[in-house]
Amino acid sequence: MLTREEIAEKLKEILIYQNPGDSERIKKGTEESGLIDYFGLSSVGMIYMIIIIENEFGVSFDNVGMGDFKTLGDVVSYIENAKKQG
């Protein structure tokens, strides 16, 4: 089972893949950093991230709204819980 820190690091790798030009800033992001105002995700960027997460982590985002996730930590918590519930 991945720790919260490991999940957050993997998520940052995904965000850097989506936006390599902003890699230094993304690396400095914390769980409190906002997906929109800090990591700069647009609506399509959010979908992009979720498609990769579903593939990489094997968790589904079927019954949640994109607006439910404000910070990186929100996504980490969702993945952590989904993994626990198996």
Added chain:
Amino acid sequence: MKANDISFFERFTDSETFSRLVYHKSVGEMWEAAASYGDRHAIEDKETVLTYSELDVLIKKLRGYCAGKGIVKGDRVGILLPNSADFVKAFFALSGMGVTVAVLPVQLDPGTVFGVSMMFGLKGIVSGCGLEEKLAVAEAKKPGFVKLLSDGEGPETGYDKDVQPDDDCVIMFTGGTTGRSKGALLSHRNIIAGTVFGCYSLKDVFYRRYILCLPLSHVFGLVRNLMCSVYTGSTLCICRNNKDLFADIGAYRPDVLVTVPALVEMALGLSRLFKKNMFGTIEYVICGAAWVPPYLITECGKLGVTIYPGYGLTESANLVSGNPTPAEKPESVGIPYPGQEFKLVDGELWIKGVNIMKGYVGAPEENAIAFTEDGWFKTGDLAKFDEDGYLYITGRTKEIIVLSNGENVSPAEVEAHYDELNYVQDCQLFEDADGDGPHFLHLEIVPRKTELAQFDAETANAKLMEAVNKVTESLPAYQRPQRITVRTSDFERTPAMKIKRYKKFG
């Protein structure tokens, strides 16, 4: 200058196909012709499959139901439905009755639905799929408001043959030339022109399989995706959630995707990451609503996918031009479609034509800005033509930012929310990018030092950002700045002391 005649466009297809691209008098007449596609699938929406014949019966029954509720030709009625078979049914039922359809974005809250119903003078709204609760405020506050359910059925009723080409057909939301939300009123002639134009670029345009991922409340989705699909006897495969787009492509096996550049960019990125062509069965991508970078055309070409860029506006029933030869002139938005005239005034593109809207609903000031007295529509886009008549968009005269996902953002509208804060002296929203990376919205703020002087530096910054973040969260997602910078100095000013606006692109 005038656009090419209709006959010019025959070269991009074969004569039999071309002869079938007729201009119907009204949307109702067009649907009546489409109904003869009979057993072909009109819609696939997960487990729901409707043939043209089956859909025709449902449309006629919904017309009977609406008529029973007192809806008559000339009324204005809203549609508040997600992308679904119900939307398609409601759209053709109402437009066939000679009713003017106001297509409402599904994200509107109940109060705004009421406000819009007052602004557009809607007699009622067709809703369903769980969204009907959003009609509650309009029902309670608007006298005589008619709540219509998309699964309503009444006696089968045919289309109104007396509807004329210049009768009102659709009201679409747009930011328009000034960025303030308003309704563009399009006639049956406009919508039919947009539909036929959309069929001029592809070689074999009939009996395709379209996947729908754009909202039908956007003119690009309504005209180029829904209308073109139905007009050509194609199947409209409905993607309910864009995160499932690629799974849906696998399941539906569509061959045409109508979308925005940001989504094509995403498909290419995922193709590289997963080492798999994410476009799957897609052969053609109709790409628009924002500038299409030429490298997207090249990169998609390597995957066997042809991207057709085009140019249009809500006010032009989606289409002005389309590029039928993207490999030869990837930077062009193509050849203007027939029935239009153009003028370049100080570089700005002005248009008259069969596709240009009747005007903005109840907005005489906006109409006076958008149209000249002799009827030219001022697009706000800077353009040029090359020696072969191909059109290029080179910039914008207006301060509207067009995001790569097609959303229009008015900086002034967004800045006004932040300017209301006591802690903010001034601010500026602009389109930015890091190197060659994706474009994003950047807000720079000049703090109001007199208000913040009571706090120490750390607290002042925390107070400012707390207030700023609250505003950011209250904005619709597409208007939110993705980067916020607090300046230590004022903006550069013009001689009139106005902020000198940044303009990095366009």
